[in-house]
Amino acid sequence: MDKISLAGLALGLIAILGGQILEGGHVGSLVQPTALLIVLGGTLGAVLLQSPFHVFKRGVLMAKWVWVPPVIEQKRMIDQILTWSQQSRREGLLALENYIPGIKDEFTRKGLQLLVDGADPERIRELMEVEIGTFEDEWRQSAKIWDSAGGYSPTIGILGAVMGLIHVMENLSDPTKLGAGIAVAFVATIYGVGLANLIYLPIAGKLKYYISRMVASREMLIDGLVGIALGDNPRIIEGRLRGYLL
Structure with a gap:
């Protein structure tokens, strides 16, 4: 948590x-339940209109990262890469093939397989960076639904306030209802601005932070694999990889 x-x-x-x-x-x-319904429903409709469903669904599921962050074990990954580096220097790259079945992460497994297969270091980097680009684009598109909600919500809140004022104008014949009616109308604006700045935009910012750390972890893995392919000393590889740690 x-x-x-x-x-x-x-x-x-x-x-x-x-x-x-x-x-x-x-x-x-x-x-004011009515104002909340207008703001939440209007914002949801606008976000659904602009987003493919699979992007919207993934973005909603990602919101749990705000409370339960994704596991990003960069230090453990560095230790793992150093183990591969030391063993490859002793026994050769083919000795690393034994590690492949035990790796759950598909990206890591693919990178290690390329290394074992003797792929050129620059080729390894090229292929893996293409996957990183696709990964980052997919997850950032999903996180952007919260940015979009933060943009639409205040405007929908103003729309709700205007609707409330229209209702007030229809009851001008009863001055006793005007003050309360106007107050109720502007609650929609409070909901719109409040949800945008307390919920939607902060969630978007935190999701983008975690995505950037996940991308950095993958770039660190590529650096490590390329270093092993080039035959760099494990200490040099370790020093370079520790530069990714915050």
Whole structure:
């Protein structure tokens, strides 16, 4: 569990609701199911319209990374690459073939297979970087649905406020309802801006961070495999790979 995400969300909500109370307002006045329906439904519809379903689905599933980050074991990968490097220097590249069946990650397995097959170092880099490009593009497209939601939500909130004001104008004959009606109308704007800046855009930012770390891990693997293919000293490989660590 990523506690800082939970703390950030809680702090944001407490600040907003606390400010409402300190100003003499009531928290209950911010609870408007109709306005929430307009903002959530309108934003969801806009995002679905612009995104293929498989991209949308993957983006929604990725949201769990905000609370449970993906496992990115760069230090373990460095140790693994150094083990391969040392063994290849002792017994040759073919000795690394025994490691392939035990590797679960398809990208790592493919890279090691290319190395064992004696592929040229630059060829290894070229083939693997193509896969990295595809991987990064797919995952960033999925993360962008949260960026898009953050862009649409405030506008949908304004649309909800205008709809509320139209309803108020229809009841001008009853002045006692005007103040409450206008207040209700502007709650939609609060929902739109609040969801965008407290939920959607922060989620997008965190997902992009994890994607960048996953890409860096794959680039680190390529560097290690190329170093082994070139016959570099394990210490040189280790020094280069540790530059990827944050």
